[in-house]
Amino acid sequence: MMGPAIDLQQVALTLGQTRILYDIDLHVPAGSIHALIGPNGAGKSSLIKTLMGQMPHRGSLTLTWPDKPGVIGYVPQALEFDRTLPMTVDDFMGVMTQRRPAFFGLSSRNTGAIDDALTRVGMQHKRKRRMGALSGGERQRIMLAQALIPAPALLVLDEPMAALDEAGVAVFEDLLGYWRKQEATVLWVEHDLDAVRRLADRVTGLNHQVIFDGPPAEMLSAGQLLTLFSAHPRRREASGETGGAATLSRAAA
Template structure:
């Protein structure tokens, strides 16, 4: 049984000023699957994620349908990893400080319980960053910071994990950690929703792929969507000419 939610989108419209970002999106993301949103730069991928998370105003309807049987009628928890974050090198905030601050939601000068530190270290181990726990966040590479942000997203054991270009700047080892955790989440019946650009990596994730280019251009299992005869057309930049591909709805 899936513990992650199904996500239903109806008549989604999003624009900034005169700039239309998303138009007439009607779609369903099935519970308990890994879903990857792909498409050209400027096509609205991140805007779609931010709309689902309620981080940007939009027109239309978005419903996150939690499984009442597994969540006792209450909404589950959501983990979110943004595309990137910036940390000043001079900021005296260590990796452990950052995780504890997000774990306990209390000031850093408060005494931290050993069990909190042990739990934080466990989450850092899951992304291969336990040996960097005493490093300042600003001293990490961009890929290492992404791994710490991923560890932070795991703190509440989320049933819905939302990732915006999670492998940006990551080395091969970091990518392996992330992909292993995504497979683990899906095996537990949780829902993963990610923006990704690497076709090979998406195939390794065995993901459902949803191509967004201001409208929903195509949707389905990666083996049906990411085929050579489709890829070039799917990732062309948006134009005001009608798009030949039919907008899909997935039940």
């Protein structure tokens, strides 16, 4: 099933006294791979969390599904957990993909899907290893594997390549190709500009506000990147602007 189009209109986010996002207008076409880039602290992860319903915000956020609403997959920037826990890769995949308690083992209904997902990310041979014993790149591959179950129509990826080695990067690029063929919508936060040039359909430069938005070949020029990484957010708190209540709607729901 094709993924949804994403539309943000005048989305603003303030945490305490700090304005994080300024009036974000953004359109992500259905079935596209859309990259989000910008300097550290620019609000990229905050925008992702806003989309996932984890941040209070002003403005409108709409998912328009071509048919009925589908599955949303999410890969966070890092997996935080107690590394001394005796939790294997199989245990983790069970926790993330089934309702049955992990200490009862993997559900037979999910075993095939978990086998396929771990094989796709090259981690089938590590399934009995403790999660705490894996490298950062291996844990990131496991996070990518869990996002495959059930098959997602919308992928939200927060710097998925950050801890990956060369082999892991190849796995991730293969997954992007797979999701493209499935016509999933992918919103992807990334720092690797070469990867964005090669793999994204469209790129948005964010530094608390949208600096540019368009095809990577046109947007990732030296001049545009200089503007992005040196931009300062508009200071509009003093203007007394207000916004209406935030809304989240799924047009086909």
